[in-house]
Amino acid sequence: MSTEEVLKSKFPEDGLTFSEFRDNRRVVVPAAKLIPILSLLKSDLGFDMLAELTAVDYLEYEGATDRFGVIYVLLNNQTGERLVLKTFINDPSPTLPSVYSLWKSADWLEREVFDMFGITFTGHPDLRRILTPDEFTAHPLRKDYPLKGRGERHNFPIVVRSDG
Amino acid sequence: MAMKDVPDNIFMTTLDAAASWARSNSLWPMPFATACCGIELMATASSRFDLARFGAEVMRFSPRQCDLMIVAGRVAMKMLPVLQRIWQQMPEPKWCISMGACACTGGVFDTYAVVQGVDRFIPVDLYVPGCPPRPEQLMAGIIALQDKIKHGGTLNGTEFARRDHSTGPVPFDKDELIRIREANEQLVSLN
Ligand code: SF4
Numbered sequence A: 001m002s003t004e005e006v007l008k009s010k011f012p013e014d015g016l017t018f019s020e021f022r023d024n025r026r027v028v029v030p031a032a033k034l035i036p037i038l039s040l041l042k043s044d045l046g047f048d049m050l051a052e053l054t055a056v057d058y059l060e061y062e063g064a065t066d067r068f069g070v071i072y073v074l075l076n077n078q079t080g081e082r083l084v085l086k087t088f089i090n091d092p093s094p095t096l097p098s099v100y101s102l103w104k105s106a107d108w109l110e111r112e113v114f115d116m117f118g119i120t121f122t123g124h125p126d127l128r129r130i131l132t133p134d135e136f137t138a139h140p141l142r143k144d145y146p147l148k149g150r151g152e153r154h155n156f157p158i159v160v161r162s163d164g
Numbered sequence B: 001m002a003m004k005d006v007p008d009n010i011f012m013t014t015l016d017a018a019a020s021w022a023r024s025n026s027l028w029p030m031p032f033a034t035a036c037c038g039i040e041l042m043a044t045a046s047s048r049f050d051l052a053r054f055g056a057e058v059m060r061f062s063p064r065q066c067d068l069m070i071v072a073g074r075v076a077m078k079m080l081p082v083l084q085r086i087w088q089q090m091p092e093p094k095w096c097i098s099m100g101a102c103a104c105t106g107g108v109f110d111t112y113a114v115v116q117g118v119d120r121f122i123p124v125d126l127y128v129p130g131c132p133p134r135p136e137q138l139m140a141g142i143i144a145l146q147d148k149i150k151h152g153g154t155l156n157g158t159e160f161a162r163r164d165h166s167t168g169p170v171p172f173d174k175d176e177l178i179r180i181r182e183a184n185e186q187l188v189s190l191n
Helices: A003-010 A031-043 A106-117 B015-024 B036-045 B080-089 B100-105 B135-152 B174-190
Strands: A017-021 A024-028 A049-057 A068-075 A082-089 A095-097 A120-122 B029-033 B068-072 B095-099 B126-128
Touching: A003 A024, A003 A031, A031 A068, A031 A082, A031 A095, A049 A106, A082 A095, A106 A120, B015 B135, B029 B036, B029 B080, B036 B068, B036 B095, B036 B100, B036 B135, B068 B080, B068 B100, B095 B100, B095 B135, B100 B126, B126 B135
Parallel strands: A024 A082, A095 A120, B029 B068, B068 B095, B095 B126
Antiparallel strands: A017 A024, A049 A068, A068 A082
């Protein structure tokens, strides 16, 4: 049975939508079923690697109904099969369960998504900012954050020559 | 001793000028290379262009052994405190060259994460324009700086003590304030 058939037979009521673009196979899943589906993919279908975890902010995007899309790219190292899994979440306080317990690579990837989009992953062992400085307060990849920032890049003490 | 008694191989000068001459011909650069300009800086130091001809080939990666900081590349907002700290760790007398469009003005990277010119936050003696500057251009910069050191230097560095205000652009220029206000208004209307 193919991955698609297994998923359809195990989660018949969840309205999983499958699509294909070039050689990417994609599936959209409801956020509430994320962990059961991902666990199944790992344990039964052999997706032993989380290659990428990222997010998209659909604010003001034409035809979009949800604010954030979170994307998991899975890889089966035995067969070379890849699967792109997507789920949607919304304001306020967008939250998803962490997949750190399934794939350790989720550690930094989830921290990055948290840093850039402000999406919290419950159950992550150490959810801190990873790219921006610790004292940063915004989430720069959100569409309502201005490209040039809110003055953070100018917020430093000035060292003059006579200071030594 | 009259002037006619001085042998040919002795010449007179001031201590300041002698010290400045020595300093200008043995600059020890600190390569603060954060991006593509750093590659050009490496080319400058290596055999084809040979910075050693100007006595400035001893790149040291410890700030305590350097007296010329070359900021080569864009400085991210997270890197700026590091840059300032390294500058302050360098012993006196010291100079700073801002190399390339990014270090001088932020270049094409006008985003929240990139400092728009290191001269806003640390003192800069000389700017080398270009993206990236050719090695010849950097050398011309170093020669110009040597000239500056020879002509203005004093033994105890009193000329530095007089530079007690920042000469870079004001960190918050008016446009920036207007833009930040607009961004905030936009944010309010979105929410
Ligand atoms: S000035 Fe050009 S070459 Fe230099 S760091 Fe910037 S982009 Fe790179």
